[in-house]
Amino acid sequence: MKLTLKKIELTPPQILVLGFAAIILVGTILLTLPIASATGVPHSFLNALFTATSATCVTGLVVVDTGSSYTMFGQIVIITLIQVGGLGFMTMATLFAFMLKKRISLKERLVLQEAMNQGSMEGIVRLIRKVIRYSLTIELIAAVIFSIRWSMDLGPAKGIYYGIWHAISFFNNAGFDLFGSVTGPFSSLTSYASDPTINIVSMGLIVLGGIGFIVISDLLDFRVSKRLSLHSKVVLSTTGFLIVVGAIVIFIFEFTNQKTFGPLNWSGKVLAAFFQSVSPRTAGANTIDIGGMRQASQFFTIILMFIGASPGSTGGGIKTTTFTTLVGATIAMIRGKEDIVLFHYRLGKDRILKAITLTMIALFLVIIVSMVLSTTEDHPFLMILFEVTSAFGTVGLTMGLTPDLSDIGKVMIALMMFIGRLGPLTLAYALGPKTEKELYRYPEGKITIG
Template identity: 70%
Template sequence: MPFASRQGVPTPFVDAVFTATTATCVTGLVTVDTGLHYSVAGQLIIMTLVQLGGLGFMTMATLFALVLRKRISLRERLILQEAMNQTSMEGIVRLIRKVLLFSLSIELVGAVLFTIRWSYDMPIGKAVYFGIFHAVSFFNNAGLDLFGQFGVPFASLTQYVDDPLINLVSMMLIITGGIGFVVLSDLFDFRSIRKLSLHSKVVLSMTGFLIIFGTVIVFIFEFTNSKTLGSLDWSGKILASFFQSVTPRTAGANTLDMSSLRQATQFFTIILMFIGASPGSTGGGIKTTTFATLVVAVIAMIRGREDIVLFRFRLARERIFKALTITLMSLVLVIVVTMVLSTIEDMAFLKVLFETTSAFGTVGLTLGITPQLSTAGKIIICFTMFAGRLGPLTLAYALGPRAEKELYRHPEGKIIIG
């Protein structure tokens, strides 16, 4: 609609579809700069889609049902159980209440802190608006920003590369949105029950490891790069390295120009984006728990152990098979899309791989090629974002034939592996 753009003219349809997809799938890739192209009305529509996409439609539907005091049916509880990656329906509505409480509370705190900081740079009304928009965007791991209206399109947070408050608040929102609502609920209840679930232990330990390891790698690779960390002081180097390690958790915001990073750092970022956030969160990727399961399975195989053990708990074989299936399907999706885009777009291979992985992981980081994509390329990236947000396994279940129980088993055979 014309009112959604600053110029008062309709946005090209493919760009409108791309923006709606990137907002709903909380990705952050954009073909036109959000702050520069869209009016306040258009930005509010985008922010609403980000909130809906981040929390999930069933969560929002439950919110309306609770507000209207409607009873949640058994069917709806089953759908909520699946949507929140829960193993049972017990306490599912209570969990949804916590999800809404945590989300709105964390976003409110982030918005207030952002408003205080930006009130020094802009009028208070604009600071409040910027605070709310970016708190919603960063908590839901969308990475959409409005800073392009200050003259530098697609700038993200590069002007705040060494600003402690902006960096720390942004990372707090990204991490809390990326670890998942189940983990937030566990942490909230920890004071009373003094115990974390296995899922929460795996998510927290793997997230912490990936962030610290990523910070070290970025710091080492970019330390002498004059276009990124080289021009910053020590505190700026550490802060920027930390942020660039956190943002591949599917956040999409960046304080360094991603196209100026060394190729080794860009490829490492691709790996982090592929892993992504955690189950039941606002992020994408194969998820930290999937990656952790694969790692411990490999370690168990190398050590010749039959059981795969995490924190003194044995994992069922179906969990291992599911992790392998998700990883392989995701890898195939990224490879196929990268090959197709490399065929139809005249761009460097690493840039295309980076863009594809960013879309699949619903990250939103880019090396600057999104606006240059052809119409076909934009549609392919839209599909990749959609598949990444749903999850390849969910998509396969939805599109594939209904599974039927086999009435017999084939004899066991042996092949040579490796």
């Protein structure tokens, strides 16, 4: 009797899910090696899995301090996972294909289209070339500035190493840092709260990584084209609005808080306000103690983390375009308008439905996981909600809960980081059944709303 095996055909979303899972598994194995541990005692599989997931999903939540708990080998593994996870494993695979002069197949182009959240395959390879070129250039410029600045404090060798490492981490919106071995575990950039160079360069990296490569490409081509796409206009205006409003709100709430802004001078307060407004856009670094912030600031930060970065970027969250679409739909409904109009362009109903679907899935995920962790973790609900939202938005900010997570908590937060990086819809498409075209439609019915 002859047995035949049916060839398994994977869809682009399934390839993305399996690809990220494979990278996380390889990273986990490497981080469990004794050579990766600063003490020589191997990290547990669960802690290594959590760290590898956080790095690959460019989040920054850590159960052990990166700078003091890992050797240089472990740190290089982590920063490699961040670079691959931030740009996307398909982008990195395409880079190697370019180097080997290999042709990009139709299947690979479809996966790239899904990874970059593009509506079509047109110009996708050209976009990937730009992504690689822009990313490496931005990281190199930031690495040079960081290296010069930190060489003054840490010496040339360590300053250069820290400069390169943090340029990659911050541009990819990862939030990982090595200052635990310098200023104490989990200290992040708190010792540089008033340093203009570190603050401005870090914020620049976070914003550039968060607005997306399509927007960066649009901005660089503006001198020739003299126009920006609707996508770029929405991303830039929404990003600017959220950063300015976020900085003002945090400045007002924290101005007299002795645990955060109190010890800083005026310029330090302004820098800290802007940094803590930019960082929740999925970056994860902090210059003040997040646990010491007032509850109003912490809850406002949760909102910023939930919105997140922009499509086609290294960040997570529901994305700025989704947020703007929902706001536009609300305003249109209040005004009695049928269409959502942004910059003299009408949005299609499919865009609106996708925005609503994505937001509802994200809300349900955050609510359900927060409820579960409320029973497994003995901490205040706001702290748990903050942690879950940070994981979903691949932000990496924490009020101090991460190191105290139970084993169940670590697994749940790791899953949230994974879902947040891939996107709820991509994961749903990957796990769901193959959709077929409907052959008929039901008659329209009416229900009372509101």
